[in-house]
Amino acid sequence: MSWISDQRILLIVISFSTSLQCTKVLSEWKKCGDRECETAMSRVQATTDYLGPDCRYLNFKTGEEIMVYSKLSRKNENLWTGSKGKDFGYFPKDAVKVEEVFIAEEVEVLTRETDFLCLHGEKYAFE
Numbered sequence: 001m002s003w004i005s006d007q008r009i010l011l012i013v014i015s016f017s018t019s020l021q022c023t024k025v026l027s028e029w030k031k032c033g034d035r036e037c038e039t040a041m042s043r044v045q046a047t048t049d050y051l052g053p054d055c056r057y058l059n060f061k062t063g064e065e066i067m068v069y070s071k072l073s074r075k076n077e078n079l080w081t082g083s084k085g086k087d088f089g090y091f092p093k094d095a096v097k098v099e100e101v102f103i104a105e106e107v108e109v110l111t112r113e114t115d116f117l118c119l120h121g122e123k124y125a126f127e
Contacts, residue, residue: 026075037081041103042068046061052090055118056089
């Protein structure tokens with residue numbers, strides 16, 4: 001009977017650590033096409049399949065088109081933010097190739113807590 005209790009504790013610990021990972025700030029700065037980061041900067045095409053580590057990341061398959069809205073800077077320049085249909089999230093810039101640039105002059109702005117929002121069922125989790 002005690003092994004069932006041990007398994008429940010282990011599941012709680014794993015769930016808690018996964019939840020913390022999903023709210024981690026990825027960078028304090030980002031580059032955008034405008035101060036509000038509402039203008040698409042470029043259109044890219046996936047060069048590989050990508051499955052992100054949590055719900056903040058955009059999953060895609062090779063050949064899919066993605067609209068880029070921001071690029072993390074300074075601390076973590078490898079991640080860009082974009083959308084594919086109704087899906088929105090982070091992805092590694094190395095998994096795509098640029099097809100068309102809309103905004104050549106980038107503006108660097110501070111990230112906000114909502115930039116790292118992760119949706120779990122019906123709850124929002126913040127760091």
